[in-house]
Amino acid sequence: MYACLSILILFFSSFSFGFGYDSLPKEQQMALQYMRAVTDNDYRKLLNFYNRDSTFEDRTAGKSYTGARDILTFLKRAHAHVHEYEFNIEQMYNSGSLVIMIGNYYLKGPGKQFGKPGKIIEVAIPGVTTLIVDVNNHRIKKHTDLLDYAAMKEQLSMQY
Amino acid sequence: MYACLSILILFFSSFSFGFGYDSLPKEQQMALQYMRAVTDNDYRKLLNFYNRDSTFEDRTAGKSYTGARDILTFLKRAHAHVHEYEFNIEQMYNSGSLVIMIGNYYLKGPGKQFGKPGKIIEVAIPGVTTLIVDVNNHRIKKHTDLLDYAAMKEQLSMQY
Numbered sequence: 001m002y003a004c005l006s007i008l009i010l011f012f013s014s015f016s017f018g019f020g021y022d023s024l025p026k027e028q029q030m031a032l033q034y035m036r037a038v039t040d041n042d043y044r045k046l047l048n049f050y051n052r053d054s055t056f057e058d059r060t061a062g063k064s065y066t067g068a069r070d071i072l073t074f075l076k077r078a079h080a081h082v083h084e085y086e087f088n089i090e091q092m093y094n095s096g097s098l099v100i101m102i103g104n105y106y107l108k109g110p111g112k113q114f115g116k117p118g119k120i121i122e123v124a125i126p127g128v129t130t131l132i133v134d135v136n137n138h139r140i141k142k143h144t145d146l147l148d149y150a151a152m153k154e155q156l157s158m159q160y
Numbered sequence: 161m162y163a164c165l166s167i168l169i170l171f172f173s174s175f176s177f178g179f180g181y182d183s184l185p186k187e188q189q190m191a192l193q194y195m196r197a198v199t200d201n202d203y204r205k206l207l208n209f210y211n212r213d214s215t216f217e218d219r220t221a222g223k224s225y226t227g228a229r230d231i232l233t234f235l236k237r238a239h240a241h242v243h244e245y246e247f248n249i250e251q252m253y254n255s256g257s258l259v260i261m262i263g264n265y266y267l268k269g270p271g272k273q274f275g276k277p278g279k280i281i282e283v284a285i286p287g288v289t290t291l292i293v294d295v296n297n298h299r300i301k302k303h304t305d306l307l308d309y310a311a312m313k314e315q316l317s318m319q320y
Contacts, residue, residue, distance in 0.1 A: 059255070059258060060253075060255035060258065060260075061255070062255070062256075091286055091308070093220075093286070093308040093310055093311065094310075095219070095220035095221070095222070095309065095310075096222075098219060098220065098306075100220075100288060100306045100308075102262055102288065126251055126253070128260060128262065128288050128306075130306065146258075146260045146288075146290065148251070148253040148260070149255065150253055150254075150255075151253065
């Protein structure tokens with residue numbers, strides 16, 4: 001109840017017009033810059049966020065990648081044909097270098113990757129993303145996704 | 161937006177009257193039983209959920225405990241004088257043994273532990289709790305809290 005009342009939909013576009021961005025802790029600012037690069041598929045920018053020790057883990061899918069090259073290969077493959085891709089953050093907080101973001105990943109694109117060839121599908125996957133950021137070196141040390149793939153499947157099952 | 165519409169306030173009391181509890185995956189059922197023991201301060205039940213390898217980690221506080229004895233000592237100390245203690249779960253999902261719960265921890269009790277001696281304080285700390293459960297052996301292998309202590313401090317600052 002409390003959380004529902006206090007929900008703050010933090011669209012990235014709002015931030016670029018100064019909606020509180022500057023007042024956020026620097027770890028959260030960097031997290032937003034990074035998440036924007038992820039959802040923009042801006043691989044040149046992403047390359048500057050990773051080094052060889054960075055890890056990307058999708059815990060609910062049981063997959064893990066280490067190092068800039070492997071992570072980028074994974075992201076390119078996963079999002080190559082997606083038309084729209086957004087992370088709608090409903091809650092964000094941090095404790096030092098650990099940043100927690102709660103929201104949903106909105107995806108619109110060809111259904112082929114989702115077992116619906118020939119269709120355009122649309123999903124909003126609830127999830128939590130945690131980051132361990134290194135603000136001084138402008139690096140993502142660890143990116144962890146905890147996504148609700150059961151909700152995604154349910155949404156897909158209703159799309160013909 | 162989507163998440164706000166789809167929010168399901170899962171009060172434990174609702175579950176005990178059969179509100180979908182039986183249709184949940186067994187990992188989520190066990191997670192709810194366990195969380196109820198935590199918020200009921202039912203240490204006898206909790207003892208049956210932990211073994212010597214169980215870990216309890218409060219990542220945002222940077223604290224970690226291993227083994228039933230250390231975890232219970234910590235929980236007893238943390239919640240000894242609390243009058244009311246609830247975990248209001250807004251979203252719950254799992255992938256196999258990994259269970260993710262998003263909600264808020266409601267606490268009401270003496271302010272002493274929170275730097276407000278002589279007052280009764282009330283907070284609803286937004287947070288994510290993840291569990292790795294071992295359903296076959298009825299054990300919690302890993303309990304991880306990611307709590308928004310900045311929001312808690314802000315709530316406390318408004319209570320005189």
